[in-house]
Amino acid sequence: MIQTEGLCKQFGGDSQGVKAVDGLDLKVNEGEVFGFLGPNGAGKTTTVRMLACLIGPTGGRAWVSGLEVGKENTRIRGQIGLLTEAPGLYERLSARYNLELFARLYQVRDVNGQVEKYLRLLDLWDRRDAEAGSFSKGMKHKLAIARSLLHEPPVLFLDEPTSGLDPESAKTVRDFIETLRGQGRTVFLCTHNLDEAERLCERIAVFRQKLIAVDTPDALRRRLFGRQTVVQLAPFDDNHQDGPAAFDALAATLRALPDVKHVDLLPGDLGGCRIVISLLDPAAQNPVIIQTMVEQGAQIRFVSEVKHSLEDVYLSLIRNGGTHPEAHP
Amino acid sequence: MNQIRTIMGKEWFEMIRNKIVFSVIIFVPLVMTAIPVLFLFVLSRVPPSPKDLSEISRMLGNPLFAGMTPTEAMQSAMSSNFLVLFLMMPLMVPVTIASYSIVGEKITRSLEPLLATPITTAQLLFGKGLAAAVPGVVMTWLSYGVFLIFARFLVSDRVFAVFANPMWLVAMFVLAPLLTVLAVNIGIIVSSRTTDPRAAEQLGSLIILPLMILFIGSLAGFIMISGRTFWLASAGAAVADAALLYIGVGLFQREKILTQWK
Numbered sequence: 001m002i003q004t005e006g007l008c009k010q011f012g013g014d015s016q017g018v019k020a021v022d023g024l025d026l027k028v029n030e031g032e033v034f035g036f037l038g039p040n041g042a043g044k045t046t047t048v049r050m051l052a053c054l055i056g057p058t059g060g061r062a063w064v065s066g067l068e069v070g071k072e073n074t075r076i077r078g079q080i081g082l083l084t085e086a087p088g089l090y091e092r093l094s095a096r097y098n099l100e101l102f103a104r105l106y107q108v109r110d111v112n113g114q115v116e117k118y119l120r121l122l123d124l125w126d127r128r129d130a131e132a133g134s135f136s137k138g139m140k141h142k143l144a145i146a147r148s149l150l151h152e153p154p155v156l157f158l159d160e161p162t163s164g165l166d167p168e169s170a171k172t173v174r175d176f177i178e179t180l181r182g183q184g185r186t187v188f189l190c191t192h193n194l195d196e197a198e199r200l201c202e203r204i205a206v207f208r209q210k211l212i213a214v215d216t217p218d219a220l221r222r223r224l225f226g227r228q229t230v231v232q233l234a235p236f237d238d239n240h241q242d243g244p245a246a247f248d249a250l251a252a253t254l255r256a257l258p259d260v261k262h263v264d265l266l267p268g269d270l271g272g273c274r275i276v277i278s279l280l281d282p283a284a285q286n287p288v289i290i291q292t293m294v295e296q297g298a299q300i301r302f303v304s305e306v307k308h309s310l311e312d313v314y315l316s317l318i319r320n321g322g323t324h325p326e327a328h329p
Numbered sequence: 330m331n332q333i334r335t336i337m338g339k340e341w342f343e344m345i346r347n348k349i350v351f352s353v354i355i356f357v358p359l360v361m362t363a364i365p366v367l368f369l370f371v372l373s374r375v376p377p378s379p380k381d382l383s384e385i386s387r388m389l390g391n392p393l394f395a396g397m398t399p400t401e402a403m404q405s406a407m408s409s410n411f412l413v414l415f416l417m418m419p420l421m422v423p424v425t426i427a428s429y430s431i432v433g434e435k436i437t438r439s440l441e442p443l444l445a446t447p448i449t450t451a452q453l454l455f456g457k458g459l460a461a462a463v464p465g466v467v468m469t470w471l472s473y474g475v476f477l478i479f480a481r482f483l484v485s486d487r488v489f490a491v492f493a494n495p496m497w498l499v500a501m502f503v504l505a506p507l508l509t510v511l512a513v514n515i516g517i518i519v520s521s522r523t524t525d526p527r528a529a530e531q532l533g534s535l536i537i538l539p540l541m542i543l544f545i546g547s548l549a550g551f552i553m554i555s556g557r558t559f560w561l562a563s564a565g566a567a568v569a570d571a572a573l574l575y576i577g578v579g580l581f582q583r584e585k586i587l588t589q590w591k
Contacts, residue, residue: 011588052445055584078447086438090339092346097339104335105446147442 001065001155001186002028002051008059009046020046022210023060028203030154033180033187035201037194037314042208044190045085048157051188052082065155078106081148085160087140091133095124095143098132099150106151118146122176138169145176156180159190174200194310204310206317213317220313226261226278228306229286234299235271247273250296257292259285268301276306332448336456337463340430344460347433353425354464358418362472365411369483372404397487404484405491409554412500413544415473417537419465419509424533426461427516432526435590444583454581458513465509473501496556504559507566512536514573521580521590 007024010017020043028034038044049055051064053073062069065079089098096115103111119125122142127135132143141161148156161177162170170193177200180187191197197204198217205214213220236246251265254277262278279285282305293300344350377385377399385399385406394402434440443453480492491497512533519532546552579585 049587053583054441054444054587074447074449077445080445082442082445084438084441084445086441088437088439088442090343090439091437092343093339097342101335101339102442102446105332105443105448107331107447144442 001030001032002026002034002063002188004051004060004062006060007047007050007057007062009043009050009055010058019209021050021057024207024211026205026211026214028186028188030186031184032203033177033189033201035197035204036188036190036207037192037197037204038207039192039318044207045159047207048082048159048188048190052080052157053077078151079153079155081151081153081156083144083148083156083158083161085163087144089132089135089140089143089147092131094129095119095132095135096128098143099147102147103150108151114150114152118149122146136169138165138172141165141169141173142176145173153185155186155188157188157190160193161189161191162193162196163191170196194314198310206314208318217310217313220317221308221310224313224316225306225308226280227282228308229277229279229282229289230302230304230306231275231277231289231293231300232268232302233272233275233293234301236297236299246297247275250293250298251275253292253296254289257285257288260289272301332452333456333459336448336453337460340426340457340460341464343430343433344426344464347429350425350429354422354468357421358468358472361414361418362475364414365408365476366479366483368407368411369404369480372400372407373483376400377403401485401488405488408480408488408492409496410544410547412497412554413540413547415469415476416500416505416508417540418469418472419505420512420537420540421465421534422468423461423465423509423512424516424519424536425530426464427457427513428520428529428533429526430457430461431517431520432523432529435520435524436526440586444586450582454517454578458510458517461513461516462506462509465512466506469505469509470501494556496554496559499556499559499563504563504566507563507570510570511566511573514570514577517577517581518573521586 004024004026007021007026008019009021010019012018024047036044036047046055050057051062051069053064053069053076056070064076067076067079069076090101093101096119099115099118100111103114108114116125119128122145124139124143124146127139132140135143145158145161148158158177162173165173174196177187177189181200187200189197189201201217203214203216204220206212206220213223215223233247233250247265251263254260254275255263259280260277261280262276264276266274266276268274277289279289286303290300290303344354381403382399385402394405397405434443477489477492480489515533515536516529519529520526523529523532543552543554543558547554552558580590
């Protein structure tokens with residue numbers, strides 16, 4: 001549905017120009033909610049603008065809805081909905097007029113019907129004749145979302161849809177985006193809100209001028225940190241050798257087991273310790289590990305899987321440019 | 330055509346809700362029409378002074394004033410000078426509309442969603458340009474019409490005929506539309522470089538300076554306004570229109586609006 005091949009954008013001349021997007025290769029499938037993550041100034045908005053045919057690429061090619069960017073721009077613009085970071089409403093005009101205007105520009109057949117549908121869907125119907133300028137930030141964002149959907153576009157670009165919103169408004173907007181899933185629309189979501197990306201997106205791309213990584217959040221976690229089991233242990237009993245040495249010995253035994261990638265020994269509660277074990281296949285290996293520990297006299301308090309946050313993944317990717325020191329294949 | 334009409338409708342709907350723009354559209358033509366009408370009224374009531382009469386007696390030699398009484402000659406001569414006032418309307422009104430329209434969109438950041446629609450750049454520019462130009466031309470012609478109605482009751486047939494002579498017709502129906510196009514382009518160019526609509530309006534309004542010079546010069550007797558003056562001005566305006574339209578179209582491109590406009 002969205003595809004790019006070596007997409008580039010450079011502002012300014014060849015020698016002193018600024019490369020905002022450098023050789024982006026991307027494929028977003030039909031009906032997918034795709035997160036495009038990156039820090040401020042990473043080139044996310046520039047990428048969206050290129051895909052929305054607002055600015056031209058300086059290199060590479062891109063297709064949206066099967067139409068090539070740069071060759072069929074007007075048709076592409078008719079196939080996409082764009083929610084810009086700022087709602088960009090006509091503040092002196094009513095909510096209804098704002099939508100009617102865009103419905104006409106998108107050549108929607110049933111202007112009144114579509115306008116009413118989205119005003120009702122976003123709980124703005126009662127305020128339809130109020131000036132958009134009198135709306136709260138959250139309502140403005142909702143109106144802007146309605147505007148981007150009036151012509152029922154198969155592809156939707158959302159650029160920081162919850163940026164600057166209070167938690168309640170952000171939740172309203174996020175909830176609405178969630179309802180878009182399963183409607184068959186392809187949603188390209190630019191954000192640096194990682195929780196939002198985690199909740200809404202099937203796959204994410206981490207991007208800073210260049211594509212750093214692209215996959216599902218879980219796959220990226222696995223790729224960067226592997227799968228990890230954390231075992232919390234009570235102190236060894238009095239008959240055993242002294243505590244720290246016993247934990248070290250236990251760790252050494254675990255490291256020697258097949259398919260154990262990495263073992264970390266960390267201080268635990270009440271004199272105990274936590275052992276973090278990186279594994280290829282925790283489901284198969286956890287029983288062996290637990291059995292080994294028990295045989296060594298360890299007293300197990302809890303066993304759980306380490307779930308790295310998307311923030312860990314993101315920061316790791318951004319800091320290391322896609323090559324994590326502990327990266328697992 | 331529908332797209333252009335939609336843009337024009339939006340522009341006008343916003344215009345009537347913007348007090349500053351709306352007052353310029355209403356009050357500038359009102360003032361520019363009231364001044365010559367009042368002038369005709371005063372001249373029809375107050376006879377020329379002996380000093381004025383000696384001045385007028387020299388004017389009566391001009392074929393334009395042939396057969397006129399001194400008062401009639403005074404009325405037609407002075408009112409012709411005020412014709413320049415009518416030509417300020419097609420400059421001031423569109424500059425104000427274009428400035429507030431474009432800078433306003435920059436401030437609310439509403440241009441990007443608009444540019445993301447299937448509308449072509451030409452349609453958008455044309456729609457915005459026409460929305461600014463039409464009120465300028467319409468108000469100029471409307472003011473001219475109102476002036477003619479009042480003049481009908483205030484001056485003799487001989488003087489009234491002067492207001493519909495080729496010089497006035499060239500000014501109203503050739504030069505005024507050309508000045509409007511000029512003003513719209515100036516409005517677009519200035520608006521692309523500023524984020525303050527008032528600054529854009531004030532900068533754009535500088536284009537009335539040549540007309541002010543013409544107005545003051547003719548009042549002071551340094552410049553004699555004639556049909557030739559307006560033909561020459563029309564030719565100059567046409568050349569300036571072509572040049573500024575080229576610059577305006579070059580500036581009004583999606584990428585430039587989003588990446589280069591200040």
